[in-house]
Amino acid sequence: MHPHWVQAMQSEINALKINKTWTEVDLPLGKKAISSKWVFKIKLKADGSLERYKARLVIRGNNQKEGIDYTETFSHMVKMTTIRTIIALAAVGSGLFISLI
Secondary structure (H helix, E strand, O other): OOHHHHHHHHHHHHHHHHOOOOOOOOOOOOOOOOOEEEEEEEEEOOOOOEEEEEEEEEEOHHHOOEOOOEOOOOOOOOOHHHHHHHHHHHHHHHOOOOOOO
């Protein structure tokens, strides 16, 4: 594997560790680990020149079964639509007019 991809993979692993994305634990008896895979992408600048090599470690969660492998899902991501809605409601409540694109 080319060194720039190895470095991109190491950067992803370091980011996952810094953000405390997971905790390493022993696998319970009778359970199988979920497989993962690397997804590689070349990121380009607006002018088409190379920005960086990006590697993302993804879990193959399509094999999981609700109630067996997991009981709930949760995402920390806030969508821009939600933020715009809250700002619009605040503006309407305060009598201001704000145009949100």
